[in-house]
Amino acid sequence: xxxDIHPSSSTPIFRQIIDQVRRFIASGQLRSGDTLPxxxxxxxxxxxxxxxxxxxxxMLEIEGVLVRMRGVGMVIAEQRxxxxxxxxxxxxxxxxxxxxxxxxxxxxxxxxxxxxxxxxTIENENKRNAD
Numbered sequence: 001x002x003x004d005i006h007p008s009s010s011t012p013i014f015r016q017i018i019d020q021v022r023r024f025i026a027s028g029q030l031r032s033g034d035t036l037p038x039x040x041x042x043x044x045x046x047x048x049x050x051x052x053x054x055x056x057x058x059m060l061e062i063e064g065v066l067v068r069m070r071g072v073g074m075v076i077a078e079q080r081x082x083x084x085x086x087x088x089x090x091x092x093x094x095x096x097x098x099x100x101x102x103x104x105x106x107x108x109x110x111x112x113x114x115x116x117x118x119x120x121t122i123e124n125e126n127k128r129n130a131d
Contacts, residue, residue: 001030001037005046013048017056019089021065025079026086036066036074 003020005013024030039057043050057074060066067077101111 003042003046005048007048013046013052014056014059017042017053018060021056021060023089025065025076026089030076032076032078034076035072036076038073 001024003017005016007013009016011019021030021036030036036057037045039050039053042048042053057066061068061074064077065079066074069075097115098111101114106114
């Protein structure tokens with residue numbers, strides 16, 4: 001598992017980690033009992049402050065998403081995934097994209113074509129990374 005961290009984003013890095021863990025769980029990529037990479041590993045891999053990663057993990061632990069297990073690290077807690085959870089997690093990004101297309105004056109058909117193009121781009125990137 002690898003986080004996609006964007007240091008120049010307006011979204012704080014700890015929030016990026018939290019959001020990605022939630023999405024990985026909702027999509028089934030992470031399941032109950034799976035372990036997350038250690039704070040040190042994530043910090044070194046992305047050249048970020050370990051306290052940032054620790055903050056994200058601690059917040060997820062407080063919410064009951066993660067469980068700290070001695071000698072193992074952070075583990076995904078028992079989850080109940082529903083289609084509604086996925087919709088809730090996707091909605092902020094969809095609203096943001098809709099706002100941008102509205103501000104640019106794009107028509108609905110244009111916006112949908114752009115979204116389909118973006119999905120294909122991500123799909124192709126994932127295929128390349130898998131090879």
